[in-house]
Amino acid sequence: SEIYLNGLNGVVPDFTTDGTALEAMAREVLRPEPYGYAAGGAGSGATMRANREAFDHWRIVPRMLTDATDRQLATTVLGTELPAPVLLAPIGVQSILHEEGELATARAAAALGVPMVLSTASSYSLEDVAKASGAGPRWFQLYWPNDPEVAASLLQRAKRAGYSALVVTLDTWTLAWRPSDLDQAFLPFIRGTGIANALTDPAFRALLERTPEEDPQAAILRWVGMFTGTDKRWDQLPFLREHWDGPILLKGIQHVDDARRAVEAGMDGVVVSNHGGRQVDGAVASLDVLPSIVRAIGERATVLFDSGIRSGADVVKALSLGANAVLLGRPFAYGLAAGGESGVRHVLRSLLADLDLTMALSGNARLAGLNPDVLTRSL
Ligand code: FNR
Secondary structure (H helix, E strand, O other): OHHHHHHHOOOOOOOOOOHHHHHHHHHHHOOHHHHHHHHOOOOOOHHHHHHHHHHHOEEEOOOOOOOOOOOEOOEEEOOEEEOOOEEEOOOOOHHHOOOOHHHHHHHHHHHHOOOEEEOOOOOOOHHHHHHHHOOOOEEEEEOOOOOHHHHHHHHHHHHHOOOOOEEEEOOOOOOOOOHHHHHOOOOHHHHOOOOHHHHOOHHHHHHHHHOOOOOHHHHHHHHHHOOOOOOOOHHHHHHHHHHOOOOEEEEEEOOHHHHHHHHHOOOOEEEEOOHHHOOOOOOOOHHHHHHHHHHHHOOOOEEEEOOOOOOHHHHHHHHHOOOOEEEEOHHHHHHHHHHHHHHHHHHHHHHHHHHHHHHHHOOOOEHHHOOHHHEEEOO
16 A cells, blocks of 8 residues: 555655566676675576476465455564564675675565574674664574584674574585586675685684684685585584574485484474475475474474565465464565565565465464465476
């Protein structure tokens, strides 16, 4: 209604409300390398496409005369209060999209009370982003470094800076075959973007001082190497518990047995995600594995979902299939590119309004009322 009322005074929105057009706007303002980095996927893009097609195979069946006038979208996930079941997915190196990067995103998210999940590979230090986020809810995403002292130091810093939950990403211990980045020989980290948390980390700096290298590039390569070819196994998860006393979720879970193991290992939840089709090309669509994972662990643990969320209807579908909340990825990155903080705020407000309208018009006033019966399968 705000948009239509403004229209009476001849004012139309600064940014398009159409996601595809917003991506086109981002493409226009970005150089080809960062655009390719954000929009590209692994290999042929089959999994990235499958993520979207999976949503098309489910349809919402609207109900009438349900008195859906008084909607309740607010929810609590692992102790964090959310205005709606939506968080911002961890997206690294945001300064390649807009110079204010994660600071702009943090301000936009905080203004709406939507939690931001800050990436280990952020372009600003986790302390600076915490400052920008102010009283806003914030979680930290860990790429688990090979060096335990550096890992412990990052966790301690995140805790001190007020990040309340930890999301440990497991699917990116090496980067996939990503043609758009390979063809442009573009890797933001190698150029020194996304290493702010290294340069400000006492344990990492101590490591560098112990084995000084002349070449400044060597520090970058050392940091990138911290996350590559890791030797992580299930039996190392207690390390996380020792160094983090808040909720922990494992991100990148796609197999039901992995979801079970996460819960058996004492994790609080999982993020069902295939990294937006950026890692294993030919992998199953994230939405297609959600129902079985919810059946296996939904009663005992929190199940979040990402990879393919583009609209309010997508959120309703993922929640109806059992997700407790969803993470929004690329759309907010495009908003950031197109308009910095106001671009992200616009994308978030649009998604929340679209979700609210979809709930209303499909006859669903309460999140608790969403279940598989709200949907039908359309092959
Ligand atoms: C990501 N993603 C990601 N995930 C993570 O755990 N740490 C990170 O640093 C990043 N960085 C990152 C950069 C870019 C440019 C993208 C597009 C994605 C994955 C992200 O959290 C999420 O899983 C996907 O974005 C979900 O897919 P869609 O919905 O964006 O297609």
